[in-house]
Amino acid sequence: MKVRVKAFARFREILGSDLSIEVPDGATMAAVLAALRDRAGGEGDAIFDETGALRAHVILMRNGRRVNRNNLDTLAEGDEVAIFPPVAGG
Amino acid sequence: MLLERERERYSRQILLFGEEGQERLKKAKVFIAGAGGLGCPIALYLAVAGIGEIRLVDRDTVDRTNLNRQVLHRESDLGELKARSAEAKLREANPDIRVEALAATIDETNVRDLVAGADLIVDAMDNFPTRYLLNREALRSGVPLIHGAIRGFDGQATTIIPGRTACLECIFPEAPPGEVFPVVGTTPGVIGLIQANEAIKYITGTGDLLLNRLLLWDGLSTTLETFAVERRPGCPACGGEVRP
Numbered sequence: 001m002k003v004r005v006k007a008f009a010r011f012r013e014i015l016g017s018d019l020s021i022e023v024p025d026g027a028t029m030a031a032v033l034a035a036l037r038d039r040a041g042g043e044g045d046a047i048f049d050e051t052g053a054l055r056a057h058v059i060l061m062r063n064g065r066r067v068n069r070n071n072l073d074t075l076a077e078g079d080e081v082a083i084f085p086p087v088a089g090g
Numbered sequence: 091m092l093l094e095r096e097r098e099r100y101s102r103q104i105l106l107f108g109e110e111g112q113e114r115l116k117k118a119k120v121f122i123a124g125a126g127g128l129g130c131p132i133a134l135y136l137a138v139a140g141i142g143e144i145r146l147v148d149r150d151t152v153d154r155t156n157l158n159r160q161v162l163h164r165e166s167d168l169g170e171l172k173a174r175s176a177e178a179k180l181r182e183a184n185p186d187i188r189v190e191a192l193a194a195t196i197d198e199t200n201v202r203d204l205v206a207g208a209d210l211i212v213d214a215m216d217n218f219p220t221r222y223l224l225n226r227e228a229l230r231s232g233v234p235l236i237h238g239a240i241r242g243f244d245g246q247a248t249t250i251i252p253g254r255t256a257c258l259e260c261i262f263p264e265a266p267p268g269e270v271f272p273v274v275g276t277t278p279g280v281i282g283l284i285q286a287n288e289a290i291k292y293i294t295g296t297g298d299l300l301l302n303r304l305l306l307w308d309g310l311s312t313t314l315e316t317f318a319v320e321r322r323p324g325c326p327a328c329g330g331e332v333r334p
Contacts, residue, residue: 008244008306008308009241009242009244009306009308010241010242010244012308012310012311017311056263056264057262057264057265057266057267059261059262061317064317064318065317065318065319065320066261066317066318066319066320082317084306085266086218086239086246086262086265086266087239087240087241087242087244087245087246087266087271088216088217088218088239088241088265088266088268088269088271089127089216089239089240089241089271089273089278090124090126090127090128090129090213090214090215090216090217090238090239090240090278
């Protein structure tokens, strides 16, 4: 099934702004993150730490609502995932 | 009561929210944390909107690298305290309001006194540790906090009502790493004015606020989106519980 991923701020430059990612039926957020890790490749340091885990400050949204990175809910066809880092400047 | 010259000065916005709304602005006291990229447009627009009392705090002096975005400060202000520079411009912009500008570092020892008496806290800081401090003081005192932050062409904003909405630590449990951030002045201009607009709406009771909504501005693609955010159970700052 296909899941749409929108990246914002610096992550848009690394991942692209609007992606369609193919994940197996019954996949959870972990499958989306694995696909994003592959896509980011060498530029993924801003998003993932050395163990491949999402960096602690990164925000994930599913269908417009904030979700935990370890959320085990099954994704559905057409779900929209948003990923972005908070900005801190003033 | 509004003075005759105030009725004239604010006549175009009195058309929007009436003399009653204008009187609410006149009675309001707003604490603005920071007189930098966000703080300058926020303070200027709240001053000309007729906010009765503005308390502005910034510890820094004006540096030439600030001038691409911190629009209250000029070449002739280099080396001057930002608080003093901003105060002078705000007084010139609107002599009918009270401006109290303080050169201080906001920390655990003074945040309570700095916020005391304010109807609203506006976050115009450049770092998350101080933002978390403002958030905790908002929760302790019950005073709403209007958050904004920027980097590059990107920005975010949300309005926090203690006990009713997600707090800053519900939305951002972890601070992003500190850095010398790139920025073009239009980004804090956009986000600062969204924050000032929220402040005016909150005080006059007009429209729908950014409650439990995180606004993201992307200046490179000229898109603006809002996402639903919720109180986080077990949030160390607010406990994530909804007050009755």
